[in-house]
Amino acid sequence: MAFSERVARLKSSLIREILAAAQRPEVMSFAGGLPAEPMLPKVEWDAMPASMGQYGTSEGEPALREAIAAEARALGVPCDASQVLIVSGSQQTLDLASKLFIDPGTEVLLEAPTYLAALQAFQLFGADCIAVPQESDGPQLDALRQRLENHKPAFAYLIPTFQNPSAVRYSEAKRDAVAALLDEFGVTLIEDEPYRELVFDGGSATPIVSRLKKASWIYTGTVSKTLLPGLRIGYLIATPDLYPYLLRLKQSADLHTNRIGQWQALQWLGSEKYRGHLAELRDFYRIRRDAMQAVLAEHFSDLAEWQIPQGGLFFWLTLKKPLDTRTLLAPALAQNVAFMPGEPFFIDPDAHPGHLRLNFSHVAPERLSEGLKRLAEVIRQAQAS
Amino acid sequence: MAFSERVARLKSSLIREILAAAQRPEVMSFAGGLPAEPMLPKVEWDAMPASMGQYGTSEGEPALREAIAAEARALGVPCDASQVLIVSGSQQTLDLASKLFIDPGTEVLLEAPTYLAALQAFQLFGADCIAVPQESDGPQLDALRQRLENHKPAFAYLIPTFQNPSAVRYSEAKRDAVAALLDEFGVTLIEDEPYRELVFDGGSATPIVSRLKKASWIYTGTVSKTLLPGLRIGYLIATPDLYPYLLRLKQSADLHTNRIGQWQALQWLGSEKYRGHLAELRDFYRIRRDAMQAVLAEHFSDLAEWQIPQGGLFFWLTLKKPLDTRTLLAPALAQNVAFMPGEPFFIDPDAHPGHLRLNFSHVAPERLSEGLKRLAEVIRQAQAS
Numbered sequence: 001m002a003f004s005e006r007v008a009r010l011k012s013s014l015i016r017e018i019l020a021a022a023q024r025p026e027v028m029s030f031a032g033g034l035p036a037e038p039m040l041p042k043v044e045w046d047a048m049p050a051s052m053g054q055y056g057t058s059e060g061e062p063a064l065r066e067a068i069a070a071e072a073r074a075l076g077v078p079c080d081a082s083q084v085l086i087v088s089g090s091q092q093t094l095d096l097a098s099k100l101f102i103d104p105g106t107e108v109l110l111e112a113p114t115y116l117a118a119l120q121a122f123q124l125f126g127a128d129c130i131a132v133p134q135e136s137d138g139p140q141l142d143a144l145r146q147r148l149e150n151h152k153p154a155f156a157y158l159i160p161t162f163q164n165p166s167a168v169r170y171s172e173a174k175r176d177a178v179a180a181l182l183d184e185f186g187v188t189l190i191e192d193e194p195y196r197e198l199v200f201d202g203g204s205a206t207p208i209v210s211r212l213k214k215a216s217w218i219y220t221g222t223v224s225k226t227l228l229p230g231l232r233i234g235y236l237i238a239t240p241d242l243y244p245y246l247l248r249l250k251q252s253a254d255l256h257t258n259r260i261g262q263w264q265a266l267q268w269l270g271s272e273k274y275r276g277h278l279a280e281l282r283d284f285y286r287i288r289r290d291a292m293q294a295v296l297a298e299h300f301s302d303l304a305e306w307q308i309p310q311g312g313l314f315f316w317l318t319l320k321k322p323l324d325t326r327t328l329l330a331p332a333l334a335q336n337v338a339f340m341p342g343e344p345f346f347i348d349p350d351a352h353p354g355h356l357r358l359n360f361s362h363v364a365p366e367r368l369s370e371g372l373k374r375l376a377e378v379i380r381q382a383q384a385s
Numbered sequence: 386m387a388f389s390e391r392v393a394r395l396k397s398s399l400i401r402e403i404l405a406a407a408q409r410p411e412v413m414s415f416a417g418g419l420p421a422e423p424m425l426p427k428v429e430w431d432a433m434p435a436s437m438g439q440y441g442t443s444e445g446e447p448a449l450r451e452a453i454a455a456e457a458r459a460l461g462v463p464c465d466a467s468q469v470l471i472v473s474g475s476q477q478t479l480d481l482a483s484k485l486f487i488d489p490g491t492e493v494l495l496e497a498p499t500y501l502a503a504l505q506a507f508q509l510f511g512a513d514c515i516a517v518p519q520e521s522d523g524p525q526l527d528a529l530r531q532r533l534e535n536h537k538p539a540f541a542y543l544i545p546t547f548q549n550p551s552a553v554r555y556s557e558a559k560r561d562a563v564a565a566l567l568d569e570f571g572v573t574l575i576e577d578e579p580y581r582e583l584v585f586d587g588g589s590a591t592p593i594v595s596r597l598k599k600a601s602w603i604y605t606g607t608v609s610k611t612l613l614p615g616l617r618i619g620y621l622i623a624t625p626d627l628y629p630y631l632l633r634l635k636q637s638a639d640l641h642t643n644r645i646g647q648w649q650a651l652q653w654l655g656s657e658k659y660r661g662h663l664a665e666l667r668d669f670y671r672i673r674r675d676a677m678q679a680v681l682a683e684h685f686s687d688l689a690e691w692q693i694p695q696g697g698l699f700f701w702l703t704l705k706k707p708l709d710t711r712t713l714l715a716p717a718l719a720q721n722v723a724f725m726p727g728e729p730f731f732i733d734p735d736a737h738p739g740h741l742r743l744n745f746s747h748v749a750p751e752r753l754s755e756g757l758k759r760l761a762e763v764i765r766q767a768q769a770s
Binding site: 001002003004005006007010011032034035037040041042043045046048050051052053054055056087088089091092095099100101102103106117120121124125152154188216224228229230231232233241242245248249251252253254255256257258259260261264 | 396417636
C-alpha cells in the first residue's frame with residue numbers, strides 16, 4: 001500500500017492510548033483534560049428551530065459569529081463578525097492553520113513544552129518545529145529574539161493563558177514584549193485560549209493579539225472547557241488577510257460545523273445564565289485545585305516542585321531527580337493510576353525527562369489521596385531501582 | 386505572507402458563490418443539493434443522556450458504529466463495527482483520504498464528471514487526477530482498463546449510485562467489472578454513497594466494495610440526504626489495513642465528531658420510524674422529479690438531452706448546441722434563476738462545455754415552470770448571440 005509521505009509522520013497518540021486505558025472505572029485518572037461530569041450544565045433543546053437541521057454556511061451561524069466577536073472585542077481584540085469562523089472544536093483550527101502555512105520543512109515556533117495535539121498536527125504536515133523555553137511568567141525573551149533572528153517561522157503558536165501542560169500564564173510585561181517582537185519580525189501569531197475563563201484568582205490579562213500593531217494573527221477558542229465538549233464547537237478569529245483562505249479550507253474539510261451545537265452555544269454565550277455557570281465552574285475547580293495542592297504537598301514535597309496553577313485544569317510537576325516518566329506509565333496503571341508523562345509535550349522528548357502533567361478536575365475528592373499516594377510510591381520505587 | 390504550496394491550489398468555490406447568490410428569497414434555485422425543508426423530520430432531544438455533552442472517542446459512539454455496520458452488512462458489505470469511523474459529514478472522509486494517500490503528484494482515478502467538492506479536495510492536496518468517462522450505466526470499461534494499465538493511481542474514487550452530478554447508477558454488470566479490474570490491478574476503492582436511499586424505482590444494486598476480493602476499500606455514507614444535514618454526521622467503513630491511519634488522522638483533524646448529532650442519528654438508524662420517513666421522502670422526491678421531468682419536456686426538448694434520474698437529487702442536461710454554461714450564470718441570476726454549470730465537475734472544464742446540473746428537490750412546484758422557462762430563455766438568447 002502506497003501512503004502519502006505524511007503518514008510516516010503520523011504518530012501513534014500516547015494520549016489516546018492512555019485515555020483508553022484510563023476508561024476502566026477502577027482507574028484513578030489524572031491523565032485527561034476532561035471537564036468534571038457533575039459540572040456539565042443541563043441544556044434545553046425545545047426552542048431550537050427546525051431550520052437548524054438544514055445545511056448551513058461554512059462561516060457558521062451569523063448570530064453566533066456576532067456573539068463571539070462581541071466577547072472578543074470586550075477582551076480588547078479588534079475584530080468584527082466577518083472575521084469569525086466557527087470550527088468543529090478548536091483542534092480544527094490547528095488543522096486549518098497547518099494546511100494554510102505548512103509544507104514539509106516549514107519552520108514554526110512553539111513553546112517548550114507545548115500542547116501535544118498541536119505539536120502532532122504541525123508535525124503531520126511536515127513542520128520543522130523550533131522551541132522557546134517557557135518560564136514561570138512566559139517565554140524566555142532572549143531565546144525568543146534569538147530564534148526570530150535566526151529563523152523564518154511561518155507562525156508562532158502560543159498558549160499564553162494557563163497553558164496545557166505547564167499551567168503558565170504570561171505576565172503583562174511578557175505579553176507586551178512578545179507582541180513587540182512578533183511585530184518587529186513580522187511573524188504571524190496563532191494564540192490558543194481554551195482555558196481563559198477557568199481562572200481561580202482575580203488576575204486577568206488581555207490576549208496578545210490585541211497588542212499586535214502589524215503582524216497577522218489567528219485567535220482561537222472553544223466552548224469545550226466551559227460548556228459541553230460533546231458539542232464540538234470552537235471558533236477562530238483571523239485578520240482579513242488570512243480569513244478567506246481559512247474559510248475555503250474549512251469548506252473543503254467538512255463543509256460547515258454542526259448547527260445544533262452552534263445553536264446551543266448561542267443560547268449561552270453572553271447570557272446571565274452563562275455568567276452564573278462560569279462562576280460555579282470556577283468555584284468548583286478552585287476547590288478541586290486546592291484539594292489537589294494539599295494532597296500533593298503531603299505526598300510529593302520531597303519528590304517534585306511545582307507552581308500552584310491559577311487557572312486551567314493541570315498541575316505540572318518537575319521531579320527533583322529526573323527520570324523518563326514514560327517508564328512510570330505501566331507500573332502506575334498496574335496500580336490503577338493514570339497520568340500524562342511530560343516528555344511528549346516537547347519537540348525533543350528525550351532531552352526533557354522528569355515532568356508529569358496531573359489533571360485535577362476529574363478524580364473524585366474521596367479517591368484523590370489514595371491515587372496520588374500510589375503515584376508517589378511508583379516514582380519512589382523507580383528512583384530507588 | 387508565505388503560505389503553503391497547497392494554498393495556490395485552493396480554488397475559489399463556484400458552488401459557494403452560487404449558493405450565496407441563491408440565498409436571496411426571490412431566486413428560484415436549481416443550484417444546490419439541499420433537502421426540501423418540509424421533509425426535514427421533527428426530532429426529539431428529551432431522552433438524550435447528559436453524558437453526550439462530555440468528550441467522546443475519535444472512533445465515534447459504539448452503538449452508532451454497530452448500527453452502521455449492521456446496515457452495511459445487510460447491503461452485502463463484509464464488515465464489523467471496529468471498521469466504522471464516524472466523521473463530521475462524509476466530506477470529511479475526502480479530507481482524511483486525501484491526507485492518507487495524496488502527496489503532490491499522486492495519481493488518483495475519478496469519473497468524468499465527478500463530485501466537485503471531491504475533485505477540489507484531492508486537488509488541494511496536489512493530486513494528479515485521471516478521468517474515466519461516464520456512460521449511462523457506469524464508466525467506459527475499456528477506458529478504465531487502459532487508465533489502470535498506464536497509471537498507478539493511489540485510489541479510484543467512484544460514486545456508483547445516483548452520482549452527483551450525472552445521476553448515473555452503475556449497472557450490475559459494470560459493478561462486477563469495475564470490482565474485477567480494481568482487484569486485478571490492486572487499486573484501492575473509495576466508494577461514496579450519499580444517495581443510495583433516495584431511490585425512486587424498484588431497482589437496487591449492492592455496493593462495489595462488497596464485490597471486491599483483494600483490493601482495499603473505504604465505503605462512505607451520510608445521514609445528510611435522508612435525515613438532517615445540520616447534524617454533520619457521516620461515516621466511513623474501511624478495510625483493517627487502512628482504518629488505524631484514518632482514525633489517527635481523524636483525531637488530529639477534530640478529535641471526534643459531535644456526540645449530540647451521533648445520538649440523534651442513532652435514534653433513527655434501523656428503526657421503523659426511519660423506514661417510514663425514508664418511504665415518505667422517496668414519494669415526495671419522486672413527485673418532484675416527475676414534475677421537473679414534465680416541465681423540462683415542455684421547455685428543454687429542443688435544447689438538451691437527459692436521462693430521467695432513478696434516484697438522487699439531480700437532472701444532468703446535455704445541450705444539443707454546447708456552449709460554456711458558466712457564461713449563463715450571470716444572465717440567469719439576473720432573471721432570479723440559479724443553476725450549476727457542468728464544466729467544474731470535470732478535471733478539464735474547458736474541454737467539457739454544455740452540461741447543466743439541475744436540482745429538483747428544492748424549488749417549490751408552483752415556481753418550477755416559471756424558473757425553467759426563464760432558464761431556457763437565457764440559453765436560447767446565448768445560443769442566438
